[in-house]
Amino acid sequence: MNVRITNGMLLALVMNVIYAKAIGITQGIIAREVASDMWLSTLIGMLQGIAAAWLTARVIRMGGQASMIDIASKAAGKWAGKLIAAVLLLFFTGAFATVLVTFTYHLMDYFLPEAPVILFVVAALAVGLYGAYHGVEVMGRMAFVGVFSILILNILVMMGSIAEFDVKNLLPVMDSGLARTVWASRHFDTDWSLATMMIAILLPHVKKPQRWGRASAVSILFAGLTVAIWPILETGVLSAEATREYIVACMQLARSAHIGLFLHRYEMIMVAFFATSSLIQIMMSLFCASVCASKIVGVNDYRLLLLPTALLLGGTGYWIVADHLRAMIFTADYWPLFAVPVAIGIPLLIGGISMLRRNKEPAV
Amino acid sequence: MTVQPLLDTAITDSLQTNVDLIQRIMGQSVDFIKRDFDFHQETNRQGVCFYTDGLISNTELQHILKAILVHSQELPAEILLQADTVEELKRRLMTNCSLRAIRKIGEGVDGILGGETLFLIDGFAEGLLVVTKAWESRSITEPATDNVVRGPRDGFTENIRTNTALVRRRIKDPSLRLDSLIVGTKTKTDLNVAYMEGIVKPGLVEEVKARIHKIKIDGVLESGYIEELIEDAPFSVFSTIGTTERPDKVAASLLEGKVAIFVDNTPVVLTVPTFFWQFFQASDDYYSRYWVGSFFRIVRYIAFLISLMLPSLYVMLVSFHQEMIPSMLAFTIASGREVVPFPVLVEAIMMELAFELMREAGLRMPKPVGQAVSIVGSLIIGQAAVQAGLVSPFMVIIVAVTGIASFAIPNYSASLSIRLLRFPLIIASGMLGLLGFAGMFFIVVIHALSIRSFGEPYLAPAAPFRPSDQKDIVLRLPWWSNKSRPSIAADAKRQQDGAMPKPPES
Structure with a gap:
């Protein structure tokens, strides 16, 4: 993979990778824990994400501008690299399942209730495979389209719901207490964890290494800000009590949005824009998982492993998405317990090992 | 039976041998004409000319023959024995503006089929190809596609030289270069690669020529052949090479650092590289x-x-x-x-x-x-x-x-x-x-x-996003604000600062 992308493309990819799940599924889960403080929880999660992204970029730059897996191989041997690749493959498999939950439930529950789940999985895999096959540069360009879609979507939802916005719904602030609000931010942490792990694999292919740290942190900041509009609107328009009742909270907000009397429902237009971000999540999960799989197997071209990886991710995703209860238990209870430690632990571990090795090496 | 070995044969000083060879190659086609003449009675030298009926100007040929028949007799016999006799003939007898000496039968045959007249003279191991091209062609008319309300009405024709002249009329600058290529083993179609030296994207001309050189096909009957044989995405439904019948569009493309490919016998000229958004730009947007x-x-x-x-x-x-x-x-x-x-x-x-x-x-x-x-x-x-x-x-x-x-x-x-x-x-x-x-x-x-x-x-400058190239994508910003060429051009400067017109200060 000799392709180089710009820092702007990285920013666009990060924004898209975080956005789709964070605005709806995540907000519903956070609302069930901290009610009207969900927007604060999201912002706290964003700050953690900025630190984690900066840390990940720093570790990669320190480790010789290679991917996290290659740095692990260099620092602790070939098998350590394969172990990290396996953990990351597991991570992306789980992340793909949560992404698939987002994609499927948005479309199935609100537009095609009679369609079988497998149809959504196959469609997502087909588009994801096609995008991942074309590589990171094409996905980076697609992410620019995605950022445009995110902006349009945010504008549309604000236009359609600002009239119903009641600031009283946001009060009292910090009603759940700081500790619970911070703890609830782990759900948004799972969203940026996909982005930081993507950074861990992708960053060596981004131009201008001196800007990596800032670009990664700013990407999470921008993503957090575009996401934060949603919990604020969901609380202000729907109320936290209503938001917590839905799996896909953002769809409820989108469904209630209206511009005048004639355009009383335009959630489908919004979902069309949302689909860009969701499909980029799917492509990137597939792409990163294939890169990890290629590192485990020891082949240079990730494309050779795209299909087997797609089968693994698709199979796992289907098993989770097929049952709403299983999907929500996985997304709300188990996934944060795995995703967040991996996203923070791996950069810390590899950064620590790299530093130790550097200290041990005799000065030349 | 292949005629390639015959085509590779050198012209000999025996007129009969040369004539036999050419007649074997050309066969009995009715439009293939052979005309004998006495070149020099004193030394008893015969001459012959070959041409294709319909591809040459009969008046022009008559002038040449008249000049040869009258003035060749006046040549001193010793001149005909000199080593550079053909050069002498070019200087003394042929008043035409364009002619060349050839040494191979194949070159002569190509010339005959391309509208030139081949002169062979007994005792000379060289032939003379005189440009006498003149065939019926469509005059310059308004193009069938790319119509405009405001703007020039002239469109390309099937004649490559007319087409290049239409562009040359618009860009009177010595940096406009036209490089000639021939494609098609049977059709030997003329191609001209046009570009602006110093403005064209670095490496683009070489890339275009390299791709054209790779083409090994028997015939090119329209620029669509070339388009399909040199494009980047042969399986795509999208057209990645621009096509136009408008000289002003080609001139504009050249001024933006692109390359135009003229193909003989078609009014459709190709321009590369092409971006998706260009397909929504009409000429009169700019007029x-x-x-x-x-x-x-x-x-x-x-x-x-x-x-x-x-x-x-x-x-x-x-x-x-x-x-x-x-x-x-x-x-x-x-x-x-x-x-x-x-x-x-x-x-x-x-x-x-x-x-x-x-x-x-x-x-x-x-x-x-x-x-x-x-x-x-x-x-x-x-x-x-x-x-x-x-x-x-x-x-x-x-x-x-x-x-x-x-x-x-x-x-x-x-x-x-x-x-x-x-x-x-x-x-x-x-x-x-x-x-x-x-x-x-x-x-x-x-x-x-x-x-x-x-x-x-293909989707640049939208994806990847190029801020400097946005002035002519969704909107067409005023000419006075459009100071630079697109980023692909080697020379970015289009016009000086301060181009915005103002009323005179009273």
Whole structure:
């Protein structure tokens, strides 16, 4: 993979990778824990994400501008690299399942209730495979389209719901207490964890290494800000009590949005824009998982492993998405317990090992 | 039997041998003419000339023959014994502006077939090819495509030299270069690669020539052959090479650092690299006021979206997501569809195919009949199909609006690409609703993002985003603000600062 992308493309990819799940599924889960403080929880999660992204970029730059897996191989041997690749493959498999939950439930529950789940999985895999096959540069360009879609979507939802916005719904602030609000931010942490792990694999292919740290942190900041509009609107328009009742909270907000009397429902237009971000999540999960799989197997071209990886991710995703209860238990209870430690632990571990090795090496 | 060994044979000093060889190669074609003449009676030297009837100017040939027959007799005999006799003949006898000496039979045959006249003289191991090209050709007329309201009316013809001259008339600068190439083992079609030295994207000319040199084909009858043989994305439905019949468009492309490829016998000139957004730019965007140009460009983008998506959106909404249609509109559509026995998907495909059928029939039939077919066809099929309950009135409107929108796209090949893409979108939307539409649409977008035109991303400067190139994409900003050329050009400076006009200070 000799392709180089710009820092702007990285920013666009990060924004898209975080956005789709964070605005709806995540907000519903956070609302069930901290009610009207969900927007604060999201912002706290964003700050953690900025630190984690900066840390990940720093570790990669320190480790010789290679991917996290290659740095692990260099620092602790070939098998350590394969172990990290396996953990990351597991991570992306789980992340793909949560992404698939987002994609499927948005479309199935609100537009095609009679369609079988497998149809959504196959469609997502087909588009994801096609995008991942074309590589990171094409996905980076697609992410620019995605950022445009995110902006349009945010504008549309604000236009359609600002009239119903009641600031009283946001009060009292910090009603759940700081500790619970911070703890609830782990759900948004799972969203940026996909982005930081993507950074861990992708960053060596981004131009201008001196800007990596800032670009990664700013990407999470921008993503957090575009996401934060949603919990604020969901609380202000729907109320936290209503938001917590839905799996896909953002769809409820989108469904209630209206511009005048004639355009009383335009959630489908919004979902069309949302689909860009969701499909980029799917492509990137597939792409990163294939890169990890290629590192485990020891082949240079990730494309050779795209299909087997797609089968693994698709199979796992289907098993989770097929049952709403299983999907929500996985997304709300188990996934944060795995995703967040991996996203923070791996950069810390590899950064620590790299530093130790550097200290041990005799000065030349 | 291959004639290649004969073509490679050198011209000998025996006139009879040379004539026999050429006649063996050319056979008994009626348009292949041989004319004998006495070259020099004193030394008893005979001469012969070969040409292709219809490709040369008879008047010109008569002048040459007259000059030879009269003045060759005056040549001193010793001149004919000199080593550089052919050079002497060129100087003393041939008053034509363009001629050359040749040493191979093959060169002579190529010349004869290209409209030149070959002169062979007994005792000389060289021939003289005199340019006498003159054949009937279409005069310069308004192009059939790329029509404009304001702007030049001249269009390219089938004559490559006329075409290059039309561009040369617009760019009177020595840095406009025209490099000649020949493609096609049988047709030996002339190609000219045009570019502006110092402005053209570095490496582009070499890349274009390298790709053309790779072409090994028997014949090139139109620039479409070259287009398909040198493009970056041969499997794509999108056209990654620009085509135009307008000299002003080619001149503008050259001034933006691009390369134009002229092909003989066709009025369609190729330009590379090409970006998707160029297909929505019309020449008169630049000749009308920028407000008008920008407005109509936006209208064309809307036309593009309608042309690509309107039928599939309609099929998707009516088949799967009726709740998304405003209530009153939904009732209107439902009442129209009450008697239609087909699903919307079948109805849409039927109507789209009928529309394409009428368009194709109207195009292929003789002009007066063709117009009748398209008008009568649309009236009868539309009206009768609705009355018979085969299609709903709404579907007729959708297909008609889509058709009109597709004609609003200035570039014909781009319009065709969009028309082709419409069908998979309709089918996906009709079978899977929003899921199918979104999936298929993103596959198309990813595909468009993945292809390149001579190394340049096809969707640039939108994706990848190039801020400096945005002045001429969605909007056409005023000329006085357009100070730089597109970023692909080697020399970015288009005009000096302070170009914005102002009223005089009183």
